[in-house]
Amino acid sequence: MTLAPTKPRLRGVVGESAPRVDAPPKVRGEFLYGSDLSREGMLYGATLRSPHAHARIVAVDVSAARGMPGVRAVITSDDLPTREKFGLMRSDQPVLATGVVRYVGEAVAIVAADDPEQARLATRAIQIQYEPLPSVTDVVGALQPDAPTLHDPKDGNVIEDVRVVHGDPDAKADVVVEGEYEVAMQDQAALGPEAGLAIPGQDGGVTLYIATQWLHEDLRQIAPCLGLPEEKVRLVLAGVGGAFGAREDVTLQIHVCLLALATKRAVRMTYGREESFYGHVHRHPARMWYQHGATRNGELVFVRATIVLDGGAYASSTFAVVANAACFGAGPYRVPNALIHAVGAYTNNPPTGAMRGFGAVQSCFAYEAQMDKLAAALGMDPIELRARNALENGDRIVTNQPVEGSAPVAEVINRCAALPLPPPRSSNDPLELPGGTGNLTRGEGVRRGVGFAVGMKNVCYSHEFDDFSTARVRVERDGEGGVVRVHTAASEVGQGIVLVCEQIARTELGVQRVIVETPDTTIGSAGSSSASRQTWMTGGAVLAACREVKVELANRAGQRGLRIDQVDIAQLLDTPVERLVTHRHRPTEKRNDTTQNDGHVAFLFAAHRAVVDVDVDTGLVKVVQIATAQDVGKAINPLAVIGQLEGGIAQGLGLAVMEEVQLKDGAVRNASFTDYLLPTMLDMPPVVCDLIEFPHPDGPYGAKGVGEPPTISSTPAIVAAIRGATGRALERVPVRPDDIVFGASSRSGWHVVPGDDPRQATRTA
Amino acid sequence: MVDRVRVKLQVNGGEREAEVREHESLLTVLRERLGLWGSKNACDQGECGSCSVLMDGQLVCACLVLAGSAEGRDVRTVEDLADGEHMHPVQRAFVEAGAVQCGFCTPGFIVATAALLRDNPEPTDPEIREALSGNICRCTGYGKILEAVRRSATKGYGA
Numbered sequence: 021m022t023l024a025p026t027k028p029r030l031r032g033v034v035g036e037s038a039p040r041v042d043a044p045p046k047v048r049g050e051f052l053y054g055s056d057l058s059r060e061g062m063l064y065g066a067t068l069r070s071p072h073a074h075a076r077i078v079a080v081d082v083s084a085a086r087g088m089p090g091v092r093a094v095i096t097s098d099d100l101p102t103r104e105k106f107g108l109m110r111s112d113q114p115v116l117a118t119g120v121v122r123y124v125g126e127a128v129a130i131v132a133a134d135d136p137e138q139a140r141l142a143t144r145a146i147q148i149q150y151e152p153l154p155s156v157t158d159v160v161g162a163l164q165p166d167a168p169t170l171h172d173p174k175d176g177n178v179i180e181d182v183r184v185v186h187g188d189p190d191a192k193a194d195v196v197v198e199g200e201y202e203v204a205m206q207d208q209a210a211l212g213p214e215a216g217l218a219i220p221g222q223d224g225g226v227t228l229y230i231a232t233q234w235l236h237e238d239l240r241q242i243a244p245c246l247g248l249p250e251e252k253v254r255l256v257l258a259g260v261g262g263a264f265g266a267r268e269d270v271t272l273q274i275h276v277c278l279l280a281l282a283t284k285r286a287v288r289m290t291y292g293r294e295e296s297f298y299g300h301v302h303r304h305p306a307r308m309w310y311q312h313g314a315t316r317n318g319e320l321v322f323v324r325a326t327i328v329l330d331g332g333a334y335a336s337s338t339f340a341v342v343a344n345a346a347c348f349g350a351g352p353y354r355v356p357n358a359l360i361h362a363v364g365a366y367t368n369n370p371p372t373g374a375m376r377g378f379g380a381v382q383s384c385f386a387y388e389a390q391m392d393k394l395a396a397a398l399g400m401d402p403i404e405l406r407a408r409n410a411l412e413n414g415d416r417i418v419t420n421q422p423v424e425g426s427a428p429v430a431e432v433i434n435r436c437a438a439l440p441l442p443p444p445r446s447s448n449d450p451l452e453l454p455g456g457t458g459n460l461t462r463g464e465g466v467r468r469g470v471g472f473a474v475g476m477k478n479v480c481y482s483h484e485f486d487d488f489s490t491a492r493v494r495v496e497r498d499g500e501g502g503v504v505r506v507h508t509a510a511s512e513v514g515q516g517i518v519l520v521c522e523q524i525a526r527t528e529l530g531v532q533r534v535i536v537e538t539p540d541t542t543i544g545s546a547g548s549s550s551a552s553r554q555t556w557m558t559g560g561a562v563l564a565a566c567r568e569v570k571v572e573l574a575n576r577a578g579q580r581g582l583r584i585d586q587v588d589i590a591q592l593l594d595t596p597v598e599r600l601v602t603h604r605h606r607p608t609e610k611r612n613d614t615t616q617n618d619g620h621v622a623f624l625f626a627a628h629r630a631v632v633d634v635d636v637d638t639g640l641v642k643v644v645q646i647a648t649a650q651d652v653g654k655a656i657n658p659l660a661v662i663g664q665l666e667g668g669i670a671q672g673l674g675l676a677v678m679e680e681v682q683l684k685d686g687a688v689r690n691a692s693f694t695d696y697l698l699p700t701m702l703d704m705p706p707v708v709c710d711l712i713e714f715p716h717p718d719g720p721y722g723a724k725g726v727g728e729p730p731t732i733s734s735t736p737a738i739v740a741a742i743r744g745a746t747g748r749a750l751e752r753v754p755v756r757p758d759d760i761v762f763g764a765s766s767r768s769g770w771h772v773v774p775g776d777d778p779r780q781a782t783r784t785a
Numbered sequence: 786m787v788d789r790v791r792v793k794l795q796v797n798g799g800e801r802e803a804e805v806r807e808h809e810s811l812l813t814v815l816r817e818r819l820g821l822w823g824s825k826n827a828c829d830q831g832e833c834g835s836c837s838v839l840m841d842g843q844l845v846c847a848c849l850v851l852a853g854s855a856e857g858r859d860v861r862t863v864e865d866l867a868d869g870e871h872m873h874p875v876q877r878a879f880v881e882a883g884a885v886q887c888g889f890c891t892p893g894f895i896v897a898t899a900a901l902l903r904d905n906p907e908p909t910d911p912e913i914r915e916a917l918s919g920n921i922c923r924c925t926g927y928g929k930i931l932e933a934v935r936r937s938a939t940k941g942y943g944a
Binding site for chain 2: 039040042043047048050051052053055137208259260261264290292294452457513514515516660663665666667671692693694699701702704706
C-alpha cells in the first residue's frame with residue numbers, strides 16, 4: 021500500500037456554489053420531462069370533466085365514444101376495478117365521479133386512443149346526463165347550517181377545525197387594532213404540465229413514469245385504486261417541470277395506469293394548460309378576521325383571529341394547511357395571550373391543497389398588515405415594533421412550543437432593514453415606470469412606497485407524522501477510480517436536491533465523482549419534496565449513510581495500518597461498500613384539540629423589504645427592489661439557495677399584485693397563461709439577499725431548509741409598500757388596480773368576531 | 786384521416802417530412818412527429834416562450850405556428866445550438882450562472898437569448914428584460930437568468 025500523493029482539491033463540496041449536474045442536459049433540450057416520454061405504439065389518454073359545480077349523474081352513455089375510430093378504451097365509474105377512493109390526507113375522492121360531481125372540472129370519464137385528437141374527440145362523444153344540485157361556493161356560507169353539504173352531512177362541511185388558546189384569551193390591551201383580510205386563490209403554475217407514461221407489465225402490474233413530488237405517496241394511493249398490491253405497481257420519476265405543491269396530490273396517475281391495464285398498451289397522458297388549471301389543486305383562499313392588542317410602549321398583549329380556508333370539493337392537505345394557519349397565526353412574535361380559530365371547509369370550488377408555504381402564507385398576510393396598523397396606532401416605526409416583539413431562542417409560539425436550536429428573528433429583521441435601498445427614482449422614462457412598455461405615464465401620478473414584513477414556518481412534517489427519508493450510498497471502483505452512487509426516492513423538482521445529495525456525499529467521502537441515481541420505488545420513501553424538508557431529511561439520510569460507509573472504509577484503512585485520510589479511497593475498494601440508511605428527525609407530538617404542544621421539529625424565518633412605485637392614476641404597480649434576509653442554517657450551495665429565495669419572492673410578488681384564479685359559481689374563468697398573469701422578467705425587480713447562517717444542531721451541516729419562507733413574507737411586504745405609497749387599506753391580495761384607484765374592497769359579507777367560531781358568523785347588512 | 790396533410794421543412798439543417806392534421810402546430814410536429822422534445826409545451830398559446838424556435842431566422846413560438854405554414858421553411862431548435870460535446874456559449878452561461886432550476890423554460894430562454902445576442906450583442910439590462918419578457922420562468926425569479934445573459938454578452942458572443 022502506497023500513501024496517496026497530495027489529494028487533488030475536490031470541486032463542489034458543501035458550501036460551494038457548484039453548477040448543477042442536470043443543467044447541461046436541460047440547456048441542451050435533452051432532459052426528458054413527463055410530457056416528453058414516448059414508447060413505440062403507445063396510446064394517448066384524455067379526460068372528460070364535469071361542467072357543473074354540483075350535480076347528480078343521472079345517466080351515462082359511452083356507446084358512441086367506444087365505437088369511434090382509434091378508441092381503445094373508455095372508462096367511467098362503472099368500469100373501475102374497485103370502489104377505493106384516493107386523497108392525500110383523507111381518501112374522499114372517487115377515481116372517477118360516482119353518482120355525483122362536486123366541482124367544475126372533476127374527472128368523469130377517461131379514454132385511450134391511437135392519437136391525442138381521437139382521444140379528445142371521444143371524450144366529447146360521451147353522453148352524461150346531469151341533474152344540477154344546489155351548490156355552495158362561499159366558504160363562510162358553507163359553514164352555516166342551511167348550506168348544502170358535500171360529503172358526510174353530520175360534519176357540516178367542516179374538514180378541519182383548530183383552536184389555539186394561549187394565556188388569557190380575554191386579555192385587555194391599551195391599543196387595539198382590527199381588520200378583515202382576504203387571500204385569493206393562487207395557482208402553482210409549474211411550467212411542466214401534468215404528465216405520465218404507464219406501461220403494463222407481464223405480471224399484471226404496471227410501471228408508471230411520473231412527474232411527482234412524492235413517489236411513495238402516489239404509490240400508496242394508486243395501488244388500492246387499481247386493485248393491485250403495491251409490489252405490482254412500480255414508479256419511476258420522470259423529469260419534473262416545477263411543482264410548488266401542485267404535484268403533491270394525485271392527478272392523472274391512477275387514470276393513466278387504469279388505461280394501460282385496460283388496453284395492455286403503454287399509455288401517455290399529458291394535460292394542456294387549461295386542463296392543468298382544472299386538474300390540480302390550488303392554494304387555499306382565505307378569509308381572516310384579526311384583532312391585535314399591545315401596550316402603549318409596543319409590547320404585544322394578545323392576538324385574536326378567525327381564519328376560514330376554502331378547501332374546495334375534496335380535502336387534500338387541508339388538515340395541515342389549517343393547522344399551519346393557526347400555529348403560525350400570530351407570526352414570529354412573542355405573544356403572551358392568543359385565541360386563534362382556524363377552520364377549513366368543503367365547498368363546490370375546485371379542490372385546494374399544497375402550495376409553497378401553505379397556511380403560513382395566508383395568515384402572514386393578515387398578521388403583518390395588523391403589525392403595520394398597530395405601529396401606526398402606536399406612532400412607532402413598524403420595523404422597531406417587529407424587532408421589539410421578535411421571538412428569541414426559548415420563547416414560545418402561541419401553541420406553547422419553545423423555539424429552540426436557532427431563532428434569529430431579530431437578526432433577520434435588522435439585517436434585512438440594513439440592506440441598501442435603491443436610489444430614488446430619477447427618470448420619467450415610461451419603461452422605468454409602472455405600466456412599462458404600455459407607455460401609460462410620465463411619472464406625474466407615481467408615488468414610491470416602502471414596506472416590511474417578517475414570516476415563519478415549520479420545516480419537515482409535524483404532529484407525530486413518521487417523517488423519514490431513505491438513502492443508499494455505494495462506493496466502488498471502476499476504470500477511472502473511486503465513484504460514489506447515491507440512490508434515494510427524493511423528487512428533484514427544480515429545487516436542487518440533486519446538488520445537496522451530491523455535495524454532501526463528495527464532502528463526506530472525499531471522492532470527486534458522485535452519481536445521483538434516478539429516484540424510484542425500488543428504494544424506501546424519501547418523503548415529499550415539500551415542507552422545505554428535503555435538505556434536512558434526504559440530505560440528512562445521505563450524510564448518515566456516508567458516515568456509515570466511512571466507518572467501513574476506516575476499518576479497511578486501519579487493517580493496512582493507515583488512517584482514511586492517508587489513502588486514496590479507490591485503493592480500499594476491492595469490493596464496494598454500500599450502506600442503506602433510514603433517517604428520521606426527532607419525534608414531534610400529536611396535535612391535540614388545542615395544539616398546545618411540541619408539534620414541529622424546527623422553524624424557519626425570513627424578512628422582506630419591498631420598494632414599489634405606484635401610479636395612483638392607473639393603479640399599476642412596479643416593484644423596484646426586494647431586500648431579504650433569511651435564516652438558512654447553512655447554505656449547502658449558496659447559488660442554489662439564492663435561486664430559491666429569488667424564485668420564491670417572484671411567487672410572492674405574483675400573489676401580491678398579479679395572480680388570482682378567478683372563480684364564478686365554482687368555474688375557473690381564467691384557465692390560461694393569457695388570463696392568469698405570472699410575473700415576467702419585466703415584473704421582477706432586483707433582489708438583494710443576506711443569507712443568515714446560524715447552524716441548527718439537528719440539520720445536516722446545520723442546514724435548515726429554504727424553499728418556503730421567500731414566498732411567505734414577500735407578499736405582505738409588497739402590499740405594505742403599496743399602502744405606504746397610496747394610503748389605501750388594501751386588505752386583500754392580489755391587489756387590483758381598482759383597489760388602488762378607487763379603494764375598492766372585497767369584504768366577505770360576514771361579521772365575525774376575531775377568535776370566534778366562524779359557524780357563528782352573521783351576515784352583515 | 787381526411788384532414789391530414791404532409792409538410793416538408795428544414796429542421797436543424799436537414800430535410801424532414803411529417804404527416805399532420807391541418808390544425809396542428811409546428812410544436813406538435815417537432816415534438817410528436819420528429820421526436821425533438823427540446824422545445825417545450827407549457828402554455829399552448831404563445832404566452833410563455835417555452836417552445837421558442839427560429840423560423841427563417843425569426844424568433845417564434847412554435848405552438849403558434851400552424852404546421853402547414855412551416856412548409857419549406859428553415860427551422861432551428863434548441864437541439865441545433867450545441868456543437869457536439871461543446872455547448873453553445875449561451876448554454877454554458879446558463880449552467881454557470883445558476884440560471885437553471887426545473888429547466889422546463891430553459892430551452893426557450895436559450896433560443897431567445899441566442900436570438901437577442903445575435904441582433905444586439907451588448908444589450909443593457911432594460912433591453913434584456915424587454916427582449917425576454919415573452920419567456921416565463923416559474924422557478925428562478927429571473928435574477929440568475931439575467932446574470933447568464935449578461936455573462937454571454939460580456940464573453941463576446943454575438944460580436
